[in-house]
Amino acid sequence: MNDEIDGAAIEVQSLRKVYAGGVEAVRGIDFTVSRGEVFGLLGPNGAGKSTTIGILTTTVRPTGGAARVAGHDVVREPLAARAASSVVFQDQVLDLTLTGRRNVEIHSRLWNVGGAARIDELSATLGISDIIDRPVAIYSGGQRRRLEIARALVSDPQVLFLDEPTVGLDPRIRHELIDVIAGLRSTGMTILLTTHYLDEAERLCDRVAIMHEGEIVALDTPPALLASLGHEVVELRVRGDGSHALSMLRGRGIADDAAFVVGGTVTLPMRNGDAPEVVAAIRGMSLDITALATRQPSLDDVYLRLTGNTFAGAA
Amino acid sequence: MTTMTAIRPLPVRTRSAAPRPAAFNALRTLAARRFALSVRTPRELVVPLLTPVLFALVIAPALRDALGATHGGVDYMSFVALATVGLLIPLNTQFAGLSVIVDRLSGAQRELLAAPVRRALLVLGNLVVVVAITAVQLAVLVVLAAIRGATFDITAAGLAWFVGAVLLFTIGMYGIAEAMASRIGRQEEFISATPAVAIVPWFFAGSLFPISVLPGFLDVFAKFLPLTHALAVVRYGLMGARASGLTNIWGMSNPTAMAALSLGVVAVFAVLGVTLAVRTFSKAAVH
Structure with a gap:
């Protein structure tokens, strides 16, 4: 056929x-x-x-x-x-x-x-x-x-x-x-x-x-969606709500409008910035950080940035 | 348990023009599915039969013995035995309606709704099976009643009246059941509504006594019940004009004309029932 x-x-x-x-x-x-x-x-x-x-x-x-x-x-x-x-x-x-x-x-x-x-x-x-x-x-x-x-x-x-x-x-x-x-x-x-x-x-x-x-x-x-976040993301976890941390990061010019927060996790897409420099800058701030890492962006990041939601919560 | 260790290439091809099945073939497939599901559920075959058989074999002879064998030249046991037709058909169709809810709640209905067939055929496929199962049950009922002592005057013409009445009444009652199933969300609600549809009318439709002995307003009410007309034609077919109660309904002198009028009422009921079922189902199927 x-x-x-x-x-x-x-x-x-x-x-x-x-x-x-x-x-x-x-x-x-x-x-x-x-x-x-x-x-x-x-x-x-x-x-x-x-x-x-x-x-x-x-x-x-x-x-x-x-x-x-x-x-x-x-x-x-x-x-x-x-x-x-x-x-x-x-x-x-x-x-x-x-x-x-x-x-x-x-x-x-x-x-x-x-x-x-x-x-x-x-x-x-x-x-x-x-x-x-x-x-x-x-x-x-x-x-x-x-x-x-x-x-x-x-x-x-x-x-x-x-x-x-x-x-x-x-x-x-x-x-x-x-x-x-x-x-x-x-x-x-x-x-x-x-x-x-x-x-x-x-x-x-x-x-x-x-x-x-x-x-x-x-x-x-999928590659184009991933590319919208740059080649790398910096992810930090803080105690409590991450919104305050994100505000501080934006205030210091470390996070741009692509950054997003879900609960206590703040994700900073590296569209323009350099990840090691951003990590160093974050370490120098008085944030109650429980984890700080860099990684490759994923579709989860694309989704979370666009919807401000989690799949776990939506399932 | 089967495990899948390696996936072979799927033997898939696509086509541009999927021929839709002819309506008859689709109807046959849908009816075969419903039949296969029904015969695997003895509940749907046996339970509706229990109460009418009990009436025909136990209560009808007991009433005859208690009240007398004949009234106005009519054999009372046969009169009551045929009344059980009016109990069997509504119960049977209600149970069949329940299976529509099961289809919906189990999700199986979604696959049928995605099929390239007109949705009215889904209703008609169920109806075909209900009619077939009801026919078998009615045959069992009448034969058992005859064995127990009921006497029927079976002629070709009488049998035709009987078959016409039970066929049309079954169609109408299934239409009501399917429409209810499409509107009612849960099995429990459907079951709780069943007595009002399947049993209550039976008490007013001249089942155990002529409607002429009812109080005036109930006598009028009874004449509007399709079951009253169906039972009258059923009795006309198997017991003759005297037992039918047609005169109590129409007040005429020509039994054949009265039977035709009552059959017409049941036919209208059948058409309205199926139309209601198809419309309600189609409306419920598409959000």
Whole structure:
């Protein structure tokens, strides 16, 4: 098959969603995902990621703007949009009393694709062939997740939505699944991934959009987002709230407007300054410091600077 | 436990035009899923049958012995045995509605909502299974009642009236149950609402006695209950015009015309029920 999709795989223009009661979950966001691109949506709960995925999978009706999946408008052509896509939901979505094979068969029949050979092929690749004919109720969490990925892939979707696919899994299974998703990159499938784990986004995504309070506050490739913080960051921890320390650092001209504080941790991106000089200057101040270090910037830093939040708190 | 030590390249391909399944194929798949889930849950098959069977096999003969075998030329045991149809169908459809809540709470419904099929088919797929299961249960009920001593006058025409009434009433009642399931968030709330929908009307619908013996205002109320009309047609089909109670409803002299009118009422109820179910489900499915 491997037919071409004309144009973008996902197009989102001025998308808005206001729920009953006036809660504005998505506030006029725009982005485009090219065919074969792996696109990450990052942000805490309440940022609007799930609402955005809900609109793209046609379970949430947008209040304004437009969205297209594989060229199909999700409001005017919902059936075509759904036919071109599959979803792996954040929560496990399986009929537990049915076998794994039956779960995948139901999907393949509803999408009017596949067959027994295709199910065998995917279950073998995902390491669940020896349990595929057993009730899902006996599967471990990781096995259920792999079954859901097999189910999503059996219809050969143009666009695959992965909504926090590794949340709640133990670290070993999580890393196995990241490998599975990484394997999808080479297939040319378009993937929209939401995650709380920034290492996942950094490893898997071609581009990342960071959402905060319904808006996209940054959208770029992971290297470009990291570059916005310079080549290094200085991180200091103080007793109590770090806001006072940050004010003092700014007052001394050590911290610029890129610096941010989370609890008792103050992070100073070295966009212009020299890290050893900054560390020396900090040591000379009368701050109640419990730790002081330099390190490479990460996507966590980008996220925290833009949202003033923590993933741990948001999870 | 399976471990995954090495990930082979995923055999994935993408395609530009995913053909959507024909409505019939989608309906068949959805019904097969619901059936597979239902037969794995004996509760849904057996529990709704228990009370009606108890009525047909124990209470109906006891009432006959206590009150007399015939009243106005009508065999009372058969009269009560058929009344249990009006208990079985609402209970059965309510239990089926419960499975919709289970689908939603377990998350399984989300996968179905993401499928490229019209959402009305999700309701109709459930309905097909409810009708099939109810048919089996009704057959069991009628046969057991006959074995216990109930007498039915079974003709092709009578059977057609019976089947028409129970089919349409089942459709209407399932529509109510599905609409309730779409509106009610928790199983406990749904179960607590079940008696009001499935049992209370039974006491006013001429189940154990003709509606003519009810106080005047309740007599009028009973005539508005779809169950009153369904039971009248059911009895007309299997016991004849005298036992049906159709005259108490319509006050006419032509039993066939009255049966057709009552069947029409049940048909309207079925259409309204399914329409309500599809609309409520579709509205609840999209936020």
